[in-house]
Amino acid sequence: LKDARIIWEVINASGIFASEDLQPHDLIRYDVEDVDTVYNVYKVKEFKKSWGENDFEQVGGVKNASYYLINREWGAKSAEFFLDQHSTYWGSKEHIDNQFETIYETEWWDWKLINTATITYIMNDTNYDKIKYTRAEGILLERKTVVNVNDGKIVGNLYIRLYSYSRFFEFSPWYYVIIGALIFAAVAA
Numbered sequence: 001l002k003d004a005r006i007i008w009e010v011i012n013a014s015g016i017f018a019s020e021d022l023q024p025h026d027l028i029r030y031d032v033e034d035v036d037t038v039y040n041v042y043k044v045k046e047f048k049k050s051w052g053e054n055d056f057e058q059v060g061g062v063k064n065a066s067y068y069l070i071n072r073e074w075g076a077k078s079a080e081f082f083l084d085q086h087s088t089y090w091g092s093k094e095h096i097d098n099q100f101e102t103i104y105e106t107e108w109w110d111w112k113l114i115n116t117a118t119i120t121y122i123m124n125d126t127n128y129d130k131i132k133y134t135r136a137e138g139i140l141l142e143r144k145t146v147v148n149v150n151d152g153k154i155v156g157n158l159y160i161r162l163y164s165y166s167r168f169f170e171f172s173p174w175y176y177v178i179i180g181a182l183i184f185a186a187v188a189a
Helices: 075-088 093-097 173-188
Strands: 003-013 027-038 039-048 055-065 099-109 112-122 126-133 140-149 156-165
Touching: 075 099, 075 112, 075 140, 112 173
Parallel strands: none
Antiparallel strands: 003 027, 003 156, 027 039, 039 055, 099 112, 112 126, 126 140, 140 156
């Protein structure tokens, strides 16, 4: 991923997720400067383009990537995102620990068949968090979070989606099986 450019769009950030730093239609960009293969850490320059601005502005210097681009230690990341960050409004860590799961799938994303990892925590229809990553690269594809707890005293919506990626995703092995089957069917016909 070195020298890759990845951009996400904030589709919705309201309620407890609303802030001056994160508004709907803001764009967040990572330029990957270095990859530390020993510690599985991405060094990135982060840029932000507010919805009313014409250009990206750099946010700080080179830093470790946050949850937009992660190493693929799914269990540790699940605990970090759900147990450490969300136990304040969804209850105790023990309750959340028994409810979240990581699902591995092969699916079409932007006309490409890729492998994904989806980390989910679902309390009910109005309290859930779903974070989807590419398995090979560890790039956030989308995050949908809805919170409505304490009789409506704590509410919020967050939806962030991958906007662009300067490289190609690693295809799922099933992609090659499908292409091979199509070629075989074409030759056999």
